Amino acid sequence: MKSVEYSIDDPEFVKSSALMSECPPPERPEYAFVGRSNVGKSSLINMLAGRKALAKTSSTPGKTQLINHFSVKTADMLWYLVDLPGFGYAKVSKKDRVKWDRVSREYLTKRENIMCIMMLIDARLPPQKKDLDFMTWMAEVGLSFAIVFTKFDKLTLVEKDAMLPRYIKKMLTIWSAMPPHFVTSANKGEGKQEVLAFIAQTNQIYRGRPKGLELD
Numbered sequence: 387m388k389s390v391e392y393s394i395d396d397p398e399f400v401k402s403s404a405l406m407s408e409c410p411p412p413e414r415p416e417y418a419f420v421g422r423s424n425v426g427k428s429s430l431i432n433m434l435a436g437r438k439a440l441a442k443t444s445s446t447p448g449k450t451q452l453i454n455h456f457s458v459k460t461a462d463m464l465w466y467l468v469d470l471p472g473f474g475y476a477k478v479s480k481k482d483r484v485k486w487d488r489v490s491r492e493y494l495t496k497r498e499n500i501m502c503i504m505m506l507i508d509a510r511l512p513p514q515k516k517d518l519d520f521m522t523w524m525a526e527v528g529l530s531f532a533i534v535f536t537k538f539d540k541l542t543l544v545e546k547d548a549m550l551p552r553y554i555k556k557m558l559t560i561w562s563a564m565p566p567h568f569v570t571s572a573n574k575g576e577g578k579q580e581v582l583a584f585i586a587q588t589n590q591i592y593r594g595r596p597k598g599l600e601l602d
């Protein structure tokens with residue numbers, strides 16, 4: 387039997403917004419990509435969309451500065467991919483860091499059409515306090531998130547085997563269960579099918595919402 391191959395149609399940049407009030411109306415499901423500067427958020431969006439330069443990427447951290455909406459389509463459903471500025475970039479001024487932290491957290495807690503936050507984590511690094519603290523905050527305020535490990539192609543074979551068990555072990559010292567998680571490489575396309583299958587499944591929950599009811 388042939389398995390389903392997931393891909394995105396008609397990817398399109400919609401707009402960059404400095405404030406939540408400037409964002410496109412929340413009339414379709416949305417997936418927000420968060421994580422430390424340089425972790426590979428914009429690269430992953432390009433990989434999923436099958437476009438090289440839909441979202442701007444850079445080897446210098448701090449490239450994405452605004453809330454960026456990309457309109458995409460899978461099967462017969464329109465949804466948004468959202469690229470948020472990275473957190474924890476030391477070279478951005480303290481004032482800007484505090485401002486972006488506030489804007490991002492407000493966005494994640496108040497934007498009603500976010501179906502799942504995609505929390506990106508660099509697969510090369512041992513569990514980082516900043517990432518663990520951010521996930522703890524999301525769990526505390528009741529936000530659903532999935533973990534997407536990035537840059538998997540940069541690991542040796544031995545490191546590839548050790549990465550996930552090590553991370554899960556650490557997570558289970560904090561929580562009783564591991565959230566949905568995916569291993570990806572923007573360069574090699576690894577994980578694309580798994581992430582898109584997860585989004586397609588989650589989009590069905592949005593579609594199944596009783597009409598006229600707001601999301602929680």
Ligand SMILES: Nc1nc2c(ncn2[C@@H]2O[C@H](COP(=O)(O)OP(=O)(O)OP(=O)(O)O)[C@@H](O)[C@H]2O)c(=O)[nH]1
Pocket residue numbers: 421422423424425426427428429430442443444445446447448449450451470471472473536537538539540570571572573574
């Ligand atoms: N080898 C490899 N390099 C990657 C991968 N993903 C991202 N990169 C590289 O990592 C750097 C940062 O990628 P970006 O996608 O710009 O990172 P970002 O998280 O959007 O960064 P900010 O916008 O600064 O927050 C770039 O040089 C990318 O080419 C990957 O899966 N494999």
Ligand SMILES: [Mg+2]
Pocket residue numbers: 427428429442443449450469
């Ligand atoms: Mg970026």
